[in-house]
Amino acid sequence: MKKLLKIFKALSDKNRVRILLMLTKKKLCVCEIQDILGITVSTVSKHLSILRDVEFINDEKDGKWVNYSLNTASKDIVLNQIMLILPFYLNDDELIKSDFEKVNTVCRKNLCNI
Amino acid sequence: MKKLLKIFKALSDKNRVRILLMLTKKKLCVCEIQDILGITVSTVSKHLSILRDVEFINDEKDGKWVNYSLNTASKDIVLNQIMLILPFYLNDDELIKSDFEKVNTVCRKNLCNI
């Protein structure tokens, strides 16, 4: 029950749902997600830790970046069903479509002054 | 998106999940649900209005009582999938099993001094 409630709480925030949908397109680092959501890095990091806590996403070190990706190996039935339904449900959402466009053009190299 | 977030918010409270599971067994009035949850009637009523708002449940007048039941006619894919998954997921939860026993023995006639 506790786990289930954590899953639903994780899903009950707009920015966290947006992050999950973005990650269906490709792996992203914190600063890329921040650029798309338009909120501070610390807040993004908090959201990511909540999503990671319920095993919706995985993190993976890549130099000084941390890449986040969907956890596609979960055995949790709720997690899996929801990740099947979400894209279907939000296909036509204007905000999500706009996020998808940004995901395609977001460039870590421009964001971070390398 | 707004609707989806409302659905997940509705599901992110323990007592509301308990109510949904109880209603898989039979229709219940507010005072019966109150007796099982052990919280005040006004709080139960609030939870029910939240569940009704996202169309998880229906209300139906029956004399001076209001019977609440699951809405099995929803076309919302998230709602339907979740109601399929919930019982499966919480089958073995001790609290839910205890609620189920109480649902079987709860008696409106004893609760309300008729």
Next chain:
DNA sequence: TGTTAATTTCGCTATTAGACGAAATGACAA
């Protein structure tokens, strides 16, 4: 019509959650 009983709404309090900026951490590069 007036009373009683079930339910809902209202006002309040305590806790939780999201947001921010600043400070701390960790990893690469000079």
Next chain:
DNA sequence: TTGTCATTTCGTCTAATAGCGAAATTAACA
């Protein structure tokens, strides 16, 4: 090793939410 940059953690503020009791509402019935 020292500096830089991405990320995380911490402290604080504000908004939202679950809980309660009391008042309002609604429906049956005397």
